[in-house]
Every structure is written in C-alpha cells, then in structure tokens.
Amino acid sequence: MLVPGKIQHIICTGNLCIKEVQDYLKTLCPDLHITRGEYDEETRYPETKTLTIGQFKLGLCHGHQVIPWGDLDSLAMLQRQLDVDILVTGHTHQFTAYKHEGGVVINPGSATGAYSSITYDVNPSFVLMDIDGLRVVVYVYELIDGEVKVDKIDFKKTTTTTHSAH
Amino acid sequence: MMLNGAEDEEKWLAEGIAGIQHNAFYMHRALDSNNLREALKYSAQMLSELRTSKLSPHKYYELYMRAFDELRMLEMFFKDESKHGVSVVDLYELVQHAGNILPRLYLLCTVGSVYIKSKEAPVKELLKDLVEMCRGVQHPIRGLFLRSYLAQISRDKLTDIGSDHEGDVDTVMDAVEFVLQNFSEMNKLWVRMQNQEPGRAREKRKKERSELQDLVGKNLHVLGQIERVDLDMYKETVLPRVLEQVVNCKDDLGQYYLMDCIIQVFPDEYHLQTLEALLGACPQLQPTVDIKTVLSRLMDRLSKYAASSTDVLHEFLQVEAFTKLSNTIEKVIEVQVDMPAVGAITLYVSLLMFTLRVHPDRLDYADQVLGACVKKLSNMPKLEDSLATKQVVALLRAPLEKYNDIVTALTLSNYPRVMDHLDNGTNKVMAMVIIESIMKNNTCISTADKVEVLFELIKGLIKDLDGAVDELDEEDFKDEQNSVAKLIHMLYNDEPEEMGKIICIVWKHTMAGGPKRLPFTVPSLVFSALRLVRRLQGQEGDIVGEVVPATPKKIFQLLSQIIEALSAVPSPELALRLYLHCAEAANDCDLEHVAYEFFTQTFVLYEEEIANSKAQLTAIHLIIGALQRMTVFGVENRDTLTHKATGYSARLLKKPDQCRAVYTCSHLFWVDDEDGIRDGERVLLCLKRALRIANAAQQMANVARGSSGPITLFVEILNKYLYFFEKGNQQITAAAIQDLIELINTEMQGDSANPGSDPDVFLASTLRYIQFQKQKGGIMGGKFESIEL
Numbered sequence: 001m002l003v004p005g006k007i008q009h010i011i012c013t014g015n016l017c018i019k020e021v022q023d024y025l026k027t028l029c030p031d032l033h034i035t036r037g038e039y040d041e042e043t044r045y046p047e048t049k050t051l052t053i054g055q056f057k058l059g060l061c062h063g064h065q066v067i068p069w070g071d072l073d074s075l076a077m078l079q080r081q082l083d084v085d086i087l088v089t090g091h092t093h094q095f096t097a098y099k100h101e102g103g104v105v106i107n108p109g110s111a112t113g114a115y116s117s118i119t120y121d122v123n124p125s126f127v128l129m130d131i132d133g134l135r136v137v138v139y140v141y142e143l144i145d146g147e148v149k150v151d152k153i154d155f156k157k158t159t160t161t162t163h164s165a166h
Numbered sequence: 167m168m169l170n171g172a173e174d175e176e177k178w179l180a181e182g183i184a185g186i187q188h189n190a191f192y193m194h195r196a197l198d199s200n201n202l203r204e205a206l207k208y209s210a211q212m213l214s215e216l217r218t219s220k221l222s223p224h225k226y227y228e229l230y231m232r233a234f235d236e237l238r239m240l241e242m243f244f245k246d247e248s249k250h251g252v253s254v255v256d257l258y259e260l261v262q263h264a265g266n267i268l269p270r271l272y273l274l275c276t277v278g279s280v281y282i283k284s285k286e287a288p289v290k291e292l293l294k295d296l297v298e299m300c301r302g303v304q305h306p307i308r309g310l311f312l313r314s315y316l317a318q319i320s321r322d323k324l325t326d327i328g329s330d331h332e333g334d335v336d337t338v339m340d341a342v343e344f345v346l347q348n349f350s351e352m353n354k355l356w357v358r359m360q361n362q363e364p365g366r367a368r369e370k371r372k373k374e375r376s377e378l379q380d381l382v383g384k385n386l387h388v389l390g391q392i393e394r395v396d397l398d399m400y401k402e403t404v405l406p407r408v409l410e411q412v413v414n415c416k417d418d419l420g421q422y423y424l425m426d427c428i429i430q431v432f433p434d435e436y437h438l439q440t441l442e443a444l445l446g447a448c449p450q451l452q453p454t455v456d457i458k459t460v461l462s463r464l465m466d467r468l469s470k471y472a473a474s475s476t477d478v479l480h481e482f483l484q485v486e487a488f489t490k491l492s493n494t495i496e497k498v499i500e501v502q503v504d505m506p507a508v509g510a511i512t513l514y515v516s517l518l519m520f521t522l523r524v525h526p527d528r529l530d531y532a533d534q535v536l537g538a539c540v541k542k543l544s545n546m547p548k549l550e551d552s553l554a555t556k557q558v559v560a561l562l563r564a565p566l567e568k569y570n571d572i573v574t575a576l577t578l579s580n581y582p583r584v585m586d587h588l589d590n591g592t593n594k595v596m597a598m599v600i601i602e603s604i605m606k607n608n609t610c611i612s613t614a615d616k617v618e619v620l621f622e623l624i625k626g627l628i629k630d631l632d633g634a635v636d637e638l639d640e641e642d643f644k645d646e647q648n649s650v651a652k653l654i655h656m657l658y659n660d661e662p663e664e665m666g667k668i669i670c671i672v673w674k675h676t677m678a679g680g681p682k683r684l685p686f687t688v689p690s691l692v693f694s695a696l697r698l699v700r701r702l703q704g705q706e707g708d709i710v711g712e713v714v715p716a717t718p719k720k721i722f723q724l725l726s727q728i729i730e731a732l733s734a735v736p737s738p739e740l741a742l743r744l745y746l747h748c749a750e751a752a753n754d755c756d757l758e759h760v761a762y763e764f765f766t767q768t769f770v771l772y773e774e775e776i777a778n779s780k781a782q783l784t785a786i787h788l789i790i791g792a793l794q795r796m797t798v799f800g801v802e803n804r805d806t807l808t809h810k811a812t813g814y815s816a817r818l819l820k821k822p823d824q825c826r827a828v829y830t831c832s833h834l835f836w837v838d839d840e841d842g843i844r845d846g847e848r849v850l851l852c853l854k855r856a857l858r859i860a861n862a863a864q865q866m867a868n869v870a871r872g873s874s875g876p877i878t879l880f881v882e883i884l885n886k887y888l889y890f891f892e893k894g895n896q897q898i899t900a901a902a903i904q905d906l907i908e909l910i911n912t913e914m915q916g917d918s919a920n921p922g923s924d925p926d927v928f929l930a931s932t933l934r935y936i937q938f939q940k941q942k943g944g945i946m947g948g949k950f951e952s953i954e955l
Contacts, residue, residue, distance in 0.1 A: 067791045077885040080931040115693040117750035
C-alpha cells in the first residue's frame, strides 16, 4: 500500500522533525500537507491548514496549540473556527476518532510510536481515509504487540452541516 | 616506423599464405593420384613457409592454421595404406628425409599421429621420440607452435589412455611424463621470448607472449583431463614437476599465468590436499607477480568448494587450510619488501572473505586476520593511499555484511584497532556504515559493554577527534548527527538496570560531544531515558545496582545536567521543551520538587533566552499546556507557577497573542478530573481579562490603521465562555454569553468586513453549535434555553 502512486494526498499533523522524513513522505505522494509541530526544524510549516477533498473540508493542526491537550471540546472549537467537516490533529500520540456535531475529529496517533508525556505505551498507528462523495471511511492501522490491527469507521455527511447521524 | 612494420607483416603473411596454397594445390594433386613422393615433396615445401621469423605470434597463428588444415588431408592419406602402399613404420622413416628440420618434424608428428592410432608400436617409445626430437627447434614461436601441434595430434590417444581404467598404471605414467616434458620445453621456449630483445621492444614482447600463453597452458588442461591422474599421482608427480618449472623459470608473466592455470584447471579437492606445496611456491615467485590476485582466486574457489557440502568443510579443518593460507600470506608480505600497502591489505581482505565464508563460526579466525592487518598497519605511516584505504574499508565491511549483525562484529577485538588506522574522514565514513547496518537490520544493542564498544567504533562521529580541524559541510554534519540520534533509539534493554547503565554510557558520550552535537543527540537521549523512567514508575524502592542505581530521581538529575548543557549551546527553545517533558514525567512519578525545579528552569529560559515573539508564543502555550496537566503540586507551588504563566501571557508583544494566551490560561484553573481544580472565579477572571485585551486590540487597530481589529478574538472568547458554561462553571451565566454575542454582532456590523470572512464564518458555526445544543433537550438544552439567537 505504501507503494508510490496509490495515495493521493498525505495529511500530516507535524513533528516530522527533520527534512529527511518529509522527503520520504514526498516519495509516497507528492501532495503533502504538513502543519508545524513543536519539534519541527522547518519553521515555515503553517500552524493550521485547511483543504478541500471532494465534498469534504479538512482542517489540519498539530494540536499542541489547543489546550487542554486532547480535549475534545477545545478541539471542537478549532473545528468551528476553521469551519471544516474533518479536523485532523495530533500531539497526544493516541489514535482517536470522534463524531461530533456535524463533524469528525481524528487523531491518527504517532506513526513511529514515539514517546509522549500524555500517553503511556504508545502504539504506532496511522490512518487512511477513503473519501467518496458524501461518505468517508476511516481505516486505522495500529501496531499492537507486534501485530497490525485494522479498524474501520464510517462517516456520512449530510448536505447541511448542522446535523449528522449520531 | 611501426606502421611500416604492420604493413610489412600483412605482406609477409599474404605471401606465406600464398605459398602454402600454392604448394597445397600440388600436394592435393599428388594425393589424388596416390603419389606419395610428390605428396611429401610438396607438403615439405608447404611447411617451409612456417620457417619464417618475420611474423608476430598473432599472424604466425594464421599461417599455422592454414598449414594445419592441409596437414589433416595429408594425415588421412597417410592413414590409408592402400593408397600409397607404404607401411606406417616405413612412412615414419621416410619423412625424416625432408630437408629442413621444421617441415621434417611436422611431417614426423603427422605420421606419428597415424602410427599411434595404429597401435603398431608401443606408444611410450613413440611419444618419447617425438617430444625429444622437437627439441631440434629452439626458436620460441616456431617451437611453441610445433609442440602445440604435437600436443594436438596426441590428444585423442592420451584421452584413451586416461579413461582406460583397465590399463596399466605405467602407461598412464608414460602419458603424464610425455605431457610434462612437452610442457616444460614449451615453457622454456616461451620464457626465452622475453629475454630476446631488451629495451623498448619489451612491452611488445610481453603482449606477444600473452597471446601465446594458452598454448603452454593447454598442456595443463590435458593433464587435468586425464582421468586416471588421481590425487596421489597429482600430488607425487604432476604438481611438483609443474611447480618446479614455474618457480625456476623466474619469469613473472609465466609464473602468474601458470599459477592461475593450475588453480583453475585442477579440482579444488586436489588443491585442498596439496595446499602446502601449492602455497609453498608463492613466496618463491618473482616480486613483480601479482600474487594477491592469484591467492584471491584460489581462496575464492576454495570458499565455493567449502559451501558445497559439510563433509568438505571438515576437510578444511583437517588440512588446516586457514592456518596455511594465513602463514603463506605473512610469508609473502615478508619476502616482498616492496609490496605497497594496498597489496598487503588486499590479501587480508581476501583471507577474511575466505574465513567468513568457510568458517563463519570461527570468530577467532576472523579476529586473527584483523589482528594481522593491524600489525601490518602499525608498521606503516598513516594511510594516505586512497586505494589502500578503500581496501581497509572493504575489510571492515566484510564482517558487517556477512553477519548482518553488528553485535557479532563488536566481539572482534581487533575491529576497533583497524579503524584507528583510518584517517579521520574515512573513519567517519566507516562509522556511518556501521550505523546504517544497524538501522537496516533493526539490530538492538542491548548491553552496556557492547554500547561502549560501539561508541568506541563511532567515536569520530560523537566527538572531535584529535587533530581534526574539520571543515565539515553542514549538511554532512547534520546527516551524521541525525544518524547518531537514530542510533540512540536502537540501544535498548528490557531490563531496567541494564538499560540504566546504557543510558549512563550514552549520557557520558553525549555530554562529551561538544555544543555542536548536543541539539541533535540530546533529544534522543532524553526520550529514551524518560521511557525508562516510565518503566521504573511502578517499581517500589531503589534498585540495588552497583555503580548507578537506576532510579527516576537519578535519571532526572542526569537529564537536568544535559539539558542545561544544551541550553548553553545556545539552544534554549529545544531545552525548554525537554524541561517540560521532564516536568511531566516527574509529575507522573510524584516527585513534586523535581517537577517544580524543571518548571523553574523552564521559566528561567523563557525569561532570559527566548526573545523572539513567535517563539515566545509557542513556548508559553507549551508551558500552559504542561502546567494544566500537573497534579503533583501543592497549592503554593501551583499558584506561583500559574501566576508566572498568566503574567507572561499578558506580557506577550502582540495584543492578539496576549489575548489568546490569557484565555488559554483559564484552563489552568479548571481541570475536568473529579479531584481536579475547578476554580470558576479565576476562570472568569482570565476570560474577562482576555476580553479587555481584545477590546484594546480593537481600539488600537482603529486608531493605528483605521480598520477594525481582530473580531475573531471575540468569537474565540465566546467559545471559551461556552466551554466553561457547559462544564458547569457557575460564574459564567447565560446572560454573559448573550451579552457577548450582541457585542460581537455590533462589532461585525460596524466593520466593513465582508460576509464570509473568517470571524463571520466562525461566528456562524458557533451560533449553529449553540442552536444544536439547545435542541438537544435535557439538561444541556435547559442550560442553553435562555440564550437567544
């Protein structure tokens, strides 16, 4: 799956730290979106980013700026501010995915299983999103005790943004 | 001059060929009319063309082949007695009447071929006769081709003898003797070519000789094909005689070719059993012989042979192959005093490759080879020859590639000593190779001892070596240090005490690395150490370790020191982040004073070292975020720190930044946890303060730029009001929220901003949210009921 050409966009919450990692991600897919984490040496990554893919507006932010860290309601505020359907943030190194009023907040976790002061026993994880019309399927891949576990979550967007299936 | 020579040669060759064709024509006529006398006459004339001295070997060969083809016709004629009516015995006699010796001998050989096949005389006598008579031609080129012809026509017969397992062993010996003698004579002729013309023609001679080498080598091939030449015969007769020729001819071209020929022609099994004799010849060869290539090829073949079966492997040990090879190499290096460094080292590389392939489990052998190389290198000035350096690198890479496991290479005691002899630049290259190997194979280095050895190997990367005034490219330096940083994560042991030792060693080397390296290496060390702290958290009491007990406290002390060193580089921003991580970890360990100390260090850095306003903004958010999560502080300590945090928040340069930092501080006074703080008043204070700052910002914008300010700040604050309202902060009323909404609406209208601008959109989504909450019903709905939109 990580063969170049299969992924159309890469959305990265940040803390790649060194350019080498950015270069590697670019080989997987040239359309790379990154926001700034507190350890990124590249200071020109933006604090937040929004982009549209198909019918969905996505927002991206590392998440150390949103306090309390990992707090869903505070993240929801950011989501409202950016006015996006899907908000992707990181920082906690813990995969989470919430359906929230009219939107989704996803944390893909840490791809490397890096140390976190917030999460004990970090399992490496990443997320693939399949956006098709008004539907997005989120696949999460986690490495737990040496085995890759996959899970799947479905979201459907209604044409109006107020209500969504809860 | 040369051009003329080449042209002339073409002319002479053409003349020669013409001569052959001319006489062949008449010879054929004679054969057709069964006229023996005429046939002999014309064939002799034809063969006279081969008496020429004017042709180079290459051209002579062409001439020879013409004659050769014609002689086949003649041979067929000789064979058929009915055609010419002369017995082969008489024929043998008859041809000796030819005038000149060369034609005479060719004819003799041709008849001899028929004679041999007829079985009318004992083969031994015949062969002996022929091989000795050929001595009559001492001219190198002519002699070589003549003897080659002899070898050619006797080949079938020798094959028959060789494969006749019923036959007498004496017959085999006779055949072998014949070939050996022919070989010896040919070698002598061949060597003589070199000595013929000294001076500038030397190189030309050499080239010509190499064109002829296969004629000489053919004899060895024949010997190799005689089936009944078994190991004993090879050992007792063949090899000694051949080696005698090789050594005594004292000709470097010949020696090189023939040694290689022996190795390629005869089976590996034989080589193994005659190793002593074969290798014994090596030091006796001329110094100009490329012995390292010869030995490399031998070792290469033997390696492959060893891989063919396990029984074979046993043989290797039995004949002590490694020892013999090792000794020979030492002797060769000793004897050839002028051998350059690269030659000696290449020999060691070949020997090491052999060892790794044939005796992979014998690390002591591998270490021995490295040791021998170290000894050699010690007796030389520091390597400057790049080829030699390349070979040393090849030597060092070989065990890495073979074992795919750096840990094994680390047990070779001479490995670091070899590395010491590299110049600084190459040393670093090698260190990178080692790290790459570890990363590629996902190797974990799990004991303190091995880590120490590893760091010794890569010392060129982790500190400034003596005398190294490195004008190092910044990119390269970065790559190097990032590699070291990655490496640190590969040093790991599940067992806390051992891990503690590893951390200490890494800490020691990292501290000694100097300011330029700290920003790269310290983060890895810190996180690796904090991981250990996590593991120790659950454990009660101190671990009884001898030198350094691995306790969280001790580790925090080490980290504090090294982060301080980092901040002095200067790298205050990174240091600040690491201090905060340590503080959080200390919090989880219930170490209030340690956590407080880390926060102190953090604030000191913030005050003294972080001047850039953007950096300050990020830093203050990190501080607030971490502080918000602290549970270990008593009231006093907590108050001091939150006071500091809010104070700095309010003193950020830009008003919007101030505003945001201040409302973020509100979270310091409200933790969702049941036992956590819930100080509604102070929350409200923060939010009101933020509001005041937002107002001020608004006014400033009006005055300074004539435009409206950041209305979005008000919407952000509104969202915070909603947050705490929902959480149940009594101090935040629906009325307050209502007022805020109206304030925002007013500001929006007064503003020339377009609909769809950011604040507008944000407000809209916020109002939607409120609406949504109202419609929820229940408690939440009740709360929001009084807010009118």
